[in-house]
Amino acid sequence: MASTEAMSPIVEIRNVTKAYRRGGQIVPVLTDITLDIHAGEFTALMGPSGSGKSTLLNLIAGIDRPDAGELRVDGLDVTALGETELADWRASHIGFIFQFYNLMPVLTAFENVELPLMLTPLSRAERRERVELTLAMVGLTDRQEHYPSELSGGQQQRVAIARAIVSDPTLIMADEPTGDLDRVSAGDVLGFMRRLNDEVGKTIIMVTHDAQAAKMARRILHLEKGVLTNGER
Amino acid sequence: MLLKLILRNALRHQLRTTLTVVGLVVAVLAYGLLQTVIEAWYAGAQAASNARLITRNAISLVFPLPVSYEARIRGVEGVATVARSSWFVGIYQDPRKFFAQFAVSDNYLDLYPEFVLREAERQAWQRDRKGCLVGRQLADLYGFKVGDVLPLRGTIFPGTWEFVVRGIFDGSDSSKITRHMLFHWDYLNETLRKTAKPRMDQVGIYIVGIAHPESAPAIARAIDSTFRNSLAETLTETEQAFQLGFIAMSNEIIAAIRIVSYVVILIIMAVMANTMAMSARERTAEYATLKTLGFTPRYVAVLIVGESLAICAVGGALALLATPLAAELFKHFAGTYFPVFKVSTLTFWLQAACAVAVAVAAAVVPALRASRVRIVEGLRAIG
Numbered sequence: 001m002a003s004t005e006a007m008s009p010i011v012e013i014r015n016v017t018k019a020y021r022r023g024g025q026i027v028p029v030l031t032d033i034t035l036d037i038h039a040g041e042f043t044a045l046m047g048p049s050g051s052g053k054s055t056l057l058n059l060i061a062g063i064d065r066p067d068a069g070e071l072r073v074d075g076l077d078v079t080a081l082g083e084t085e086l087a088d089w090r091a092s093h094i095g096f097i098f099q100f101y102n103l104m105p106v107l108t109a110f111e112n113v114e115l116p117l118m119l120t121p122l123s124r125a126e127r128r129e130r131v132e133l134t135l136a137m138v139g140l141t142d143r144q145e146h147y148p149s150e151l152s153g154g155q156q157q158r159v160a161i162a163r164a165i166v167s168d169p170t171l172i173m174a175d176e177p178t179g180d181l182d183r184v185s186a187g188d189v190l191g192f193m194r195r196l197n198d199e200v201g202k203t204i205i206m207v208t209h210d211a212q213a214a215k216m217a218r219r220i221l222h223l224e225k226g227v228l229t230n231g232e233r
Numbered sequence: 234m235l236l237k238l239i240l241r242n243a244l245r246h247q248l249r250t251t252l253t254v255v256g257l258v259v260a261v262l263a264y265g266l267l268q269t270v271i272e273a274w275y276a277g278a279q280a281a282s283n284a285r286l287i288t289r290n291a292i293s294l295v296f297p298l299p300v301s302y303e304a305r306i307r308g309v310e311g312v313a314t315v316a317r318s319s320w321f322v323g324i325y326q327d328p329r330k331f332f333a334q335f336a337v338s339d340n341y342l343d344l345y346p347e348f349v350l351r352e353a354e355r356q357a358w359q360r361d362r363k364g365c366l367v368g369r370q371l372a373d374l375y376g377f378k379v380g381d382v383l384p385l386r387g388t389i390f391p392g393t394w395e396f397v398v399r400g401i402f403d404g405s406d407s408s409k410i411t412r413h414m415l416f417h418w419d420y421l422n423e424t425l426r427k428t429a430k431p432r433m434d435q436v437g438i439y440i441v442g443i444a445h446p447e448s449a450p451a452i453a454r455a456i457d458s459t460f461r462n463s464l465a466e467t468l469t470e471t472e473q474a475f476q477l478g479f480i481a482m483s484n485e486i487i488a489a490i491r492i493v494s495y496v497v498i499l500i501i502m503a504v505m506a507n508t509m510a511m512s513a514r515e516r517t518a519e520y521a522t523l524k525t526l527g528f529t530p531r532y533v534a535v536l537i538v539g540e541s542l543a544i545c546a547v548g549g550a551l552a553l554l555a556t557p558l559a560a561e562l563f564k565h566f567a568g569t570y571f572p573v574f575k576v577s578t579l580t581f582w583l584q585a586a587c588a589v590a591v592a593v594a595a596a597v598v599p600a601l602r603a604s605r606v607r608i609v610e611g612l613r614a615i616g
Contacts, residue, residue, distance in 0.1 A: 063608040091527020102522040106241035118234045
């Protein structure tokens with residue numbers, strides 16, 4: 001991997017703070033986070049439950065907003081965007097992989113992967129070409145007409161990965177992508193994500209509490225009680 | 234993709250959707266039938282002519298007017314024709330086989346061009362003192378033919394009365410009610426002369442034909458002023474007002490029917506709202522996922538409203554198709570109570586509007602809620 005130090009970071013986080021209100025009490029989740037992530041990095045965010053790693057991932061993905069601080073992705077201050085602009089921004093810049101796949105049960109694998117492309121100006125034929133290519137990349141060409149309920153957990157997660165990458169987003173965010181998978185399927189999914197990073201140069205940020213999974217990343221960040229510790233690899 | 238998601242979501246819980254559709258069909262159908270009942274009630278008034286006035290006893294319709302009034306009414310400026318009519322409540326075979334009977338003067342049909350009678354039958358009727366005319370709907374109902382003897386047991390005018398059917402009149406179009414019978418007022422009067430002399434020479438109402446309908450209020454006032462301070466003061470009104478006055482006697486029943494029809498729609502609205510709320514709640518995480526992918530809150534709202542509209546469209550369409558059949562069945566079982574019982578175009582539109590209103594009202598709250606839920610909260614939701 002080329003040195004990322006010289007390149008400007010794709011994600012710039014400066015003094016970001018986030019707290020939740022629970023039963024009238026303010027519970028701090030992230031405290032004064034400052035972090036840069038460069039293009040092409042495969043970063044794992046580790047930490048115990050409640051450490052704030054998923055919250056940090058959500059902030060970077062633009063599905064939650066910080067209480068204070070700056071958050072820029074590809075030079076754009078995402079905290080300044082309105083709801084509709086943020087939705088448009090997510091559609092073109094973020095690919096999200098969930099722990100429980102979050103596929104639409106009433107849509108086939110093909111249709112699930114096609115979903116993000118519905119927000120693009122691509123023609124039907126162009127969408128079909130892209131979806132078939134992406135499903136081929138994750139090895140599910142023969143399963144494209146199957147509904148999620150007809151697929152194994154590993155296959156569903158591969159569909160979810162295909163959905164996350166089909167629109168060629170700037171960042172791929174994965175929240176415990178192997179948390180619901182057996183070891184073999186988890187290995188397949190992590191191997192594929194690593195190839196995406198190695199071969200295509202995709203920037204991936206993955207939340208995990210599995211040390212084995214984190215080993216697939218090139219950079220590991222540790223969060224504890226909402227604070228980034230210096231345990232960076 | 235939007236339509237695909239809407240339709241597949243609608244069919245996701247087939248039992249729930251089927252039961253909701255069945256409920257919608259029943260509710261929209263019931264609404265249509267109740268509306269038709271109300272319209273049937275008003276059918277007579279709607280068919281009323283504005284070229285006819287009705288003069289009756291000012292105290293009440295049950296009190297008659299002297300026959301001597303006829304000539305004086307004819308003398309009022311603007312009056313073209315005057316005909317007599319007396320309500321005759323006779324029982325044909327069984328009280329349930331009710332139909333209206335009127336003792337009328339020979340010129341009665343001149344005032345009702347909407348009832349068409351062949352000239353030969355008209356002459357035959359005029360020649361026969363005991364002759365009567367029956368409407369086509371009535372003739373079809375009981376199989377009356379020209380020449381048949383029609384016996385009636387009198388109630389207001391006691392005794393057994395026998396009439397001979399001399400003609401069958403038709404309506405000028407299908408909306409005209411021809412489920413009544415007409416016979417000679419003179420025959421009634423002559424019989425009363427023999428059996429109940431104090432009741433002779435009396436008329437239930439006068440039907441007044443006027444040449445210029447726009448003069449109706451002035452003519453009505455002129456007729457009533459003619460008989461002011463007499464023993465039998467008159468009340469003259471348009472035929473429509475007269476019919477509506479009849480209907481007003483059933484105002485409470487009509488109001489109750491109207492309320493029931495609205496309650497039926499409110500109930501199905503609650504059922505539909507529950508269905509949509511359950512569906513939307515179960516799919517909270519899916520809607521959050523869609524938003525994560527970049528779909529807007531509005532798209533999520535459209536998904537929910539669209540699903541509600543799809544279910545209501547199916548229910549509403551089935552109800553619209555079933556309504557004419559149900560109306561036929563209703564008419565069959567209602568017997569002679571509703572001579573005209575036809576589902577109007579307005580009722581079809583109202584039914585369709587009800588289905589759309591139910592769909593939108595049921596989806597508004599779940600759609601707003603789903604579109605407003607923050608993504609992170611939605612993703613945590615368990616369906």
